[in-house]
Amino acid sequence: MRLFGYARVSTSQQSLDIQVKALKEAGVKANRIFTDKVSGSSTNRKGLDLLRMKVEEGDVILVKKLDRLGRDTADMIQLIKEFDAQGVAVRFIDDGICTDGEMGQMVVTILSAVAQAERRRIMERTSEGRQEAKLKGVRFGRRRTIDRNSVLALHREGTGATDIARQLSIARSTVYKILEDENSLSTCRANP
Template identity: 35%
Template sequence: MSNQRQQLGYVRVSTSKQTTDQQHDALKAAGVTRIFEDVMSGAKKDRAGLQALLAYAREGDTITVVALDRLGRSMTHVILTIEELQERGILLRSLREGVDFSQPLGKMLAGIFASMAEYERAPIKERADAAREAARARGKQTGRPRALDRPKIERAWSLREAGFTPSEIAASLKVSRATFYRAFDSARELASA
């Protein structure tokens, strides 16, 4: 792929009974050279066409849609997609809304969308923090389970005292060396406490 900035497009219809022809025509008339497509509900997050577009697009490229609602059915998903594009330096243009994020008005709207995304994440984070705290108060494990439980840490300690190298121990426990070192350091702290 060259370093030339590309004019990319995305079209979506909800069912196979609908056609994307009108969207294709509008994007081609707007100068789009490559179009990615999905035929599925905008409520679904795992849309292959959108994922392929996001994987293909590079900084400086422009993605054009006929309307912002083509990016997703929920405002949250549309905002998060726009935020990802902004973070990656990919411009967005929506024909129906007349939004072009390379222009002053579009840049202002991009800022508004970024603020909305931040606002959207704040209550989600607060609820997640409260749920984790409630789980901890009840003695429940929160987050990702530990790769090495106490018996494995004791085994690692024994192997280390027997002269095995960290790489050999990590391989025998089927963990990375970094995981071994973290577990070994925390076990040493517990032993010295």
């Protein structure tokens, strides 16, 4: 029996250190730890693909937490079935779960469904929070770095869009967008 490890974080800004350390402490050799820095919902997981090619019957894959292997129930079950068909067990260190036998697979199915439901609740709460913030006037997205008043002042002086864009080091399309927005506002003010 050989031990392999798999660790994944959702973005390149997150660290794999805690997961890799746990895998090493559990006895996995460094050269048998496969990692990905990508969302679990992504189909492009090179570390997982390489792990799939390396494992053989009788091997065990260690993963720190259930949600690190897959993002949703279907993906998790598909991976576990795939490994099971190869005779490879998956053990989740923090959750104390192993896919050996029918009972282990049943527990994994239930827990992954619960994890998926929790992610949905988090997404719903986040969405509700954003909607509430928008109603309170909070603006999302990148802060404007262009001085709209400068664009409008230059335009009023008779400067053309191309020259305004050059003087302010912005795209000409941005100048047109600001002028268009201002015209729309003026029309709204004139026709209440």
